[in-house]
Amino acid sequence: MSSSASPAVDAAGSENVLKPNFGAARKHFIFTEEHDQLRESIRSFATKELAPHSEEWEETTFPDWVFKRMGELGFLGLSYPEEYGGQGGDYFANLVLAEEIVHARSGGLAMGVAVHTDMATPPVFLFGTEEQKQRYLVPSIKGEKISCLGITEPDAGSDVSGIKTRAVRDGDEWVINGSKTYITNGHRADFIVLVTKTDPDAGYDGFTLFLVDMDLPGVIREKKLEKLGMHASDTALLAFQDVRVPADAVLGQEGKGFYHIMWELQGERLIGAAGCVAGAQRCFEQTLEYAKERTAFGRPIGNFQVIRHKFAEMATKIESARQMVYTTAWRHHNGEYPVREISMAKLHASRIAVEVADECIQIHGGAGYMKEYGVERVWRDMRLNRIGAGTDEIMLDVIGRSYGI
Numbered sequence: 211m212s213s214s215a216s217p218a219v220d221a222a223g224s225e226n227v228l229k230p231n232f233g234a235a236r237k238h239f240i241f242t243e244e245h246d247q248l249r250e251s252i253r254s255f256a257t258k259e260l261a262p263h264s265e266e267w268e269e270t271t272f273p274d275w276v277f278k279r280m281g282e283l284g285f286l287g288l289s290y291p292e293e294y295g296g297q298g299g300d301y302f303a304n305l306v307l308a309e310e311i312v313h314a315r316s317g318g319l320a321m322g323v324a325v326h327t328d329m330a331t332p333p334v335f336l337f338g339t340e341e342q343k344q345r346y347l348v349p350s351i352k353g354e355k356i357s358c359l360g361i362t363e364p365d366a367g368s369d370v371s372g373i374k375t376r377a378v379r380d381g382d383e384w385v386i387n388g389s390k391t392y393i394t395n396g397h398r399a400d401f402i403v404l405v406t407k408t409d410p411d412a413g414y415d416g417f418t419l420f421l422v423d424m425d426l427p428g429v430i431r432e433k434k435l436e437k438l439g440m441h442a443s444d445t446a447l448l449a450f451q452d453v454r455v456p457a458d459a460v461l462g463q464e465g466k467g468f469y470h471i472m473w474e475l476q477g478e479r480l481i482g483a484a485g486c487v488a489g490a491q492r493c494f495e496q497t498l499e500y501a502k503e504r505t506a507f508g509r510p511i512g513n514f515q516v517i518r519h520k521f522a523e524m525a526t527k528i529e530s531a532r533q534m535v536y537t538t539a540w541r542h543h544n545g546e547y548p549v550r551e552i553s554m555a556k557l558h559a560s561r562i563a564v565e566v567a568d569e570c571i572q573i574h575g576g577a578g579y580m581k582e583y584g585v586e587r588v589w590r591d592m593r594l595n596r597i598g599a600g601t602d603e604i605m606l607d608v609i610g611r612s613y614g615i
C-alpha cells in the first residue's frame with residue numbers, strides 16, 4: 211500500500227499537518243443542517259424553559275402546559291405531515307427531539323413527552339382513519355390533547371398476549387372491561403390507545419386496539435404509582451368498567467391489534483435507545499467537568515489514570531450505542547423493519563446508560579450520592595430503561611429467536 215493511504219503521513223512536514231480534532235461538532239451522515247438548527251432550538255427551549263423547574267417537578271410531576279408549549283413550538287409533530295399540523299420532517303427529527311430533551315434535566319419529562327410523540331400517536335397516524343386523525347392526532351400535535359398507551363396489565367407485561375382486558379361487541383358499540391398498570395401520562399391523558407382482547411380463541415389474531423376518551427363513564431384513574439425514578443412523570447393504574455365506545459373507536463384492523471402494537475413497540479424501543487445515549491452523554495459531560503475541578507492529593511481527579519480510563523470506557527460505550535441507534539434509525543427511515551437491530555440497540559443503550567450513570571456516581575464520590583449533583587437521579591431514571599418497553603431478557607429473547615433458535 212502506498213503511503214498516500216495516510217494523509218497524516220503525506221501532510222507531515224508541510225503546513226497542512228493534520229491533527230486530531232477532538233472538539234469537532236459530533237455529526238453523523240444522517241443529520242443535515244436543518245437537523246442542527248432543530249437541535250439548537252430544542253436544546254435552548256429545554257435549557258431555558260424546562261430545566262429551571264426540574265427539581266420542583268420531581269415533587270409535583272411536570273405540568274400539562276409543557277405539552278401546550280411544545281405544540282406551539284412545533285416539537286410534538288416533527289415528522290408528521292403538515293396537513294395534520296406537523297412539521298413534515300423525517301424520522302431523524304424525532305431522534306433529535308429524544309436527544310435534546312435531556313437538557314430539561316428530567317427523565318420523567320422526557321419519558322412523558324416521548325410516550326406522546328413516539329408511542330401513543332404513531333399508531334393513530336399509521337392505522338387511524340381520517341376522522342380519527344382529525345379528532346386525536348391533530349390536537350395531539352398542537353399539545354391540546356395528551357395521549358397515553360395502555361398495554362401492560364397487573365397480570366401481563368412481558369407476555370403481551372396474556373392480557374385480559376376484554377372488548378365485547380354490543381350492537382353498534384363495544385363494551386370494555388379490564389385494567390392497565392404503569393401507564394405513563396395515565397392521569398393527565400385525554401385519550402388512551404388501548405390494547406384489548408376481542409376474540410380469546412383466535413390467538414394472536416384476537417387482539418384489537420381502541421381509541422378511548424379518558425373522560426368516558428367507567429374509565430377510572432386509580433392511584434398514582436410511586437416509583438424509584440422518573441418522578442416527574444405520572445404513572446397510573448387504570449380500570450375500565452363497562453366502558454362503552456362506538457364501533458369507530460377501533461384503531462386499525464379489528465383482530466390485528468397484536469401486530470399493530472408490536473410495530474409500535476419498535477419505534478418506542480428505538481426512541482428509548484436514543485434517549486439513553488443522550489442521557490448517558492449528558493451525565494458523562496457533567497461528570498467530566500467535575501473531574502477537572504475536583505482535586506485530591508494535589509491534582510484534579512481526572513488526571514489520575516484510573517479516572518481517565520473510566521472516561522475512556524464510558525465514552526467508548528456511549529459511542530458504540532450511538533452508532534447502533536443511528537444506523538438502525540437510518541434503516542428504519544429507509545423503510546426496513548429491523549426488529550433484531552432495534553432490539554440490540556435498545557438492549558445495549560439501556561445497559562450502557564445505567565453503567566455510565568453508575569460510574570459517574572463513583573467519580574463524584576460522596577457528592578454522587580447527594581441529590582444536589584443530580585447524577586444519582588440520572589441513575590434512578592435510567593434504570594427504568596432496562597425494564598420498560600421490553601425488558602433486557604425479552605430483548606435477548608427476540609434477538610436469540612431471530613436466529614431461528
Ligand SMILES: Cc1cc2nc3c(=O)[nH]c(=O)nc-3n(C[C@H](O)[C@H](O)[C@H](O)COP(=O)(O)OP(=O)(O)OC[C@H]3O[C@@H](n4cnc5c(N)ncnc54)[C@H](O)[C@@H]3O)c2cc1C
Binds near residue numbers: 360391445603
Ligand atoms: C415507570 C414505568 C412506566 C411504564 N409505562 C408504560 C406505559 O406507558 N404503557 C404500558 O403499557 N406499559 C408501561 N410500563 C410497563 C413496562 O413496559 C413493563 O413493566 C415491562 O414490559 C415488563 O413487564 P412486567 O413489569 O409485567 O414484568 P414481567 O413480565 O412480570 O417480568 C418479570 C421478570 O421476568 C422476566 N421475564 C418475563 N418473561 C420472560 C421470558 N420469556 N424469558 C426470560 N425472562 C422473562 C422479565 O425480564 C423480568 O425480569 C411502564 C413501566 C414502568 C416501570
